[in-house]
Amino acid sequence: MDKKKDWERKNLEPYVKSSPERQKEFTSVSGRKIKRLYTPLDLDNFSYLEKLGFPGEYPFTRGIHPTLYRGKLWTMRQFSGFGSPEDTNKRYKYLLSQGQTGLSVAFDLPTLMGVDADHPLATGEIGKCGVAISSLRDMEVLFDGINLGEISTSMTINAPAAVLWAMYIAVAEKQGVSPKVIRGTIQNDILKEYIAQKEYVFPPEPSMKLVVDTFEFGSKEVPQWNTISISGYHIREAGATAVQELAFTLRDGIEYVEWAIKRGLNVDEFAPRLSFFFNSHNDFFEEIAKFRAARRMWAKIMKERFKAKNERSWWLRFHTQTSGVSLMAQQPYNNIVRVAIQALAAVLGGTQSLHTNSMDETYALPAEQAVTIALRTQQILAYESGVANTIDPLGGSYYMEKITDEIEEKANEYIKKIDDLGGMVRAIEAGFPQREIQESSYWYQKAVERKEKIIVGVNEFIMENEKIPTLVVDEAVVEHQLQRLKDVKNERNTSYVKENLETLKKAAIDNENLMPYILKCVKSYATLGEIMDSLREIWGGYQEPIQF
Numbered sequence: 001m002d003k004k005k006d007w008e009r010k011n012l013e014p015y016v017k018s019s020p021e022r023q024k025e026f027t028s029v030s031g032r033k034i035k036r037l038y039t040p041l042d043l044d045n046f047s048y049l050e051k052l053g054f055p056g057e058y059p060f061t062r063g064i065h066p067t068l069y070r071g072k073l074w075t076m077r078q079f080s081g082f083g084s085p086e087d088t089n090k091r092y093k094y095l096l097s098q099g100q101t102g103l104s105v106a107f108d109l110p111t112l113m114g115v116d117a118d119h120p121l122a123t124g125e126i127g128k129c130g131v132a133i134s135s136l137r138d139m140e141v142l143f144d145g146i147n148l149g150e151i152s153t154s155m156t157i158n159a160p161a162a163v164l165w166a167m168y169i170a171v172a173e174k175q176g177v178s179p180k181v182i183r184g185t186i187q188n189d190i191l192k193e194y195i196a197q198k199e200y201v202f203p204p205e206p207s208m209k210l211v212v213d214t215f216e217f218g219s220k221e222v223p224q225w226n227t228i229s230i231s232g233y234h235i236r237e238a239g240a241t242a243v244q245e246l247a248f249t250l251r252d253g254i255e256y257v258e259w260a261i262k263r264g265l266n267v268d269e270f271a272p273r274l275s276f277f278f279n280s281h282n283d284f285f286e287e288i289a290k291f292r293a294a295r296r297m298w299a300k301i302m303k304e305r306f307k308a309k310n311e312r313s314w315w316l317r318f319h320t321q322t323s324g325v326s327l328m329a330q331q332p333y334n335n336i337v338r339v340a341i342q343a344l345a346a347v348l349g350g351t352q353s354l355h356t357n358s359m360d361e362t363y364a365l366p367a368e369q370a371v372t373i374a375l376r377t378q379q380i381l382a383y384e385s386g387v388a389n390t391i392d393p394l395g396g397s398y399y400m401e402k403i404t405d406e407i408e409e410k411a412n413e414y415i416k417k418i419d420d421l422g423g424m425v426r427a428i429e430a431g432f433p434q435r436e437i438q439e440s441s442y443w444y445q446k447a448v449e450r451k452e453k454i455i456v457g458v459n460e461f462i463m464e465n466e467k468i469p470t471l472v473v474d475e476a477v478v479e480h481q482l483q484r485l486k487d488v489k490n491e492r493n494t495s496y497v498k499e500n501l502e503t504l505k506k507a508a509i510d511n512e513n514l515m516p517y518i519l520k521c522v523k524s525y526a527t528l529g530e531i532m533d534s535l536r537e538i539w540g541g542y543q544e545p546i547q548f
Contacts, residue, residue, distance in 0.1 A: 040398060166522040275319065360471070
């Protein structure tokens, strides 16, 4: 302490007086204050075993596996989907040929909202922001020539997640692959839809029932599948800080576990298949600290709050996507650099899976050249940079350990507030997380406008914009999709489809697990829209209350 005061008096203060610092106050991209220097004084009573431990051991701050990337690199999983299932199938095969190691499905807006391509609300949106999937026939085409027993697939789908998952299972069975061996993830995180992305269909309570149905069904019938990816990504993209992203995501996780236990499920039977999905934003150290704090917090939550006994229930396994909202239309080649920094933070934070955004995503879905550069960014990190050769290399840094502790503390304060509100469903209905995100988003935008936060090419270092090639979705996709849907409806056994849909409705009324009924509907070529409409008849739709 005395030595530091001596340094400040003798060395620092005269220097700052003659050479002032660039800003009076330094903050992270989230607005968290950053000190000039971090020393052992910032880590009073720091216990290595309590705070860090060893990789593969509780509390898993340094990683859930003893060897991390020295044993197996993270899964490289570019988020892909556009136009028709044929278009996306072609892109999948291209990416796999270039070294991608997992698939990730981006669905178009009608699919995300649970309506078919021939629904009036689908007009103008078919295949535009992802691939259009209306029936099992589309899913068969999407994975044509791809062995689902050999690849893991992530599907970003929430309100109709159970239906799309059933389609995937059905395609695997048609390929001769047992549900017992297929691997992958459905996002299935409906709570973040009410908080941030707003692609919900049913009210919160039946939506939660459907999520727990997938937990129960998956633990018995599809044991290697992650039945949820509890997502902070879209919460962050909506304007949340790193602390809010972490706190709301983990509190969502707590809510899912509570609902599943209330159903009567054994926590150690479903918890090992819970997975998470985080954003990696621009602030390099803050993001790494967030990932480390997340692992430690979840381990404590599962062990101490839920009394889980299986060590795998304590693991926080997560996918990371670089920050789409941080990419800029101005000087788009700069986005390659932003993505590289964000991806490096994700790797140093110990992610299990990574998607790097493409430089052109502020304009359109990725063109082939842009997505190839994004994939190559991961491969350069993996094979050239040396960062995968040791575990948690920033562990022990005074700064890193201090901000990991700070983020954990602030996130726990949020979790306590939501507990006091009665849980996340009640907090959402009260508009709590929505208001917190709105205020953070407003603060950041004002900071950019005041140039307190510099964005290269946007509010500083401005130059005439560069043009880059972008992907254009062929308009012929619409007619193609509508014709295939028409053919499916003409060729199937209509009375059998109706019978299955009626049985599904009765099961919903009787509060049964709906997964077996949805699977039967899907296999009879009932469409996504028909299945969702059947449940909407029972549960109704949802309109968000005005909060602001």
